[in-house]
Amino acid sequence: MANGGARTRKDRFLVTASGVVPDIDGLGAITDLLTRDTVQPLRLFDKYHHVLGHNLGFGIAIGVTTFCLATRRFTIGLLAIVSFHLHLVCDLIGSRGPDGYQWPIPYLLPFSDSVQLVWEGQWALNAWPNFAITIVAIIMSFYLAWRRGYSFLSLFSTSADLALVSALRARFGAPPTVSSLFRGRERGKG
Numbered sequence: 370m371a372n373g374g375a376r377t378r379k380d381r382f383l384v385t386a387s388g389v390v391p392d393i394d395g396l397g398a399i400t401d402l403l404t405r406d407t408v409q410p411l412r413l414f415d416k417y418h419h420v421l422g423h424n425l426g427f428g429i430a431i432g433v434t435t436f437c438l439a440t441r442r443f444t445i446g447l448l449a450i451v452s453f454h455l456h457l458v459c460d461l462i463g464s465r466g467p468d469g470y471q472w473p474i475p476y477l478l479p480f481s482d483s484v485q486l487v488w489e490g491q492w493a494l495n496a497w498p499n500f501a502i503t504i505v506a507i508i509m510s511f512y513l514a515w516r517r518g519y520s521f522l523s524l525f526s527t528s529a530d531l532a533l534v535s536a537l538r539a540r541f542g543a544p545p546t547v548s549s550l551f552r553g554r555e556r557g558k559g
Contacts, residue, residue: 370452372513380445382524383435388452390431394421423460424478428453457486463499465491511537516544 371384397413404410421427432450439445457474465471473485492498514520514530515537523530538544 370448370455372517374441374444374448377440378523379438380440383439383445384448384452385521385524387431387435387449388456391422391427391453391456394418394423419460419472419474420478423457423474423476425476426479428457461486461488461491463492463494463496463502465493467493467495515541 370388371381373384375381375384395414395418397411397415397417400411401414428450431453432446435449436442436446439449457476460472461474471487471489471491473487475482475484476486477484510521514522514534518534520530520533522533
């Protein structure tokens, strides 16, 4: 998603973070684990996962924050909102728990709790479609890194990004340039 229109490292980070940050409401799992054997376990994960970060109010906050921080405000703000909603769609399609619980998404919060998004065909988090999608996404990420000269690693480390792109180009060669594509077409005509 971040490769769609984000030209700077900062803008790519903002779009990427917009698609990941909804799961911040899952951090309650840490406190639940730490307090599970106490007299009053917290159970924050059960109460708040898919509630605090998976709703319209949080999506609006992400969009406004991204708009304020981005270099290309409208484009990156729009990509951030799409990235956020893509996260919700992916959760709706394929994040059923091992016990069969479907994690309904209270989309209209904090404005209304009348809508709970669920899909009865939701596959388990560890189901084969999630693995297949992950493999395709990794292959696409490597292809884009080879083609564009930067990867998802650029969000964290310039040297790691350079090492990955260099390794891909050493293995698969340099990507063709626009001028080399046109020269190849002209030779084919002759």
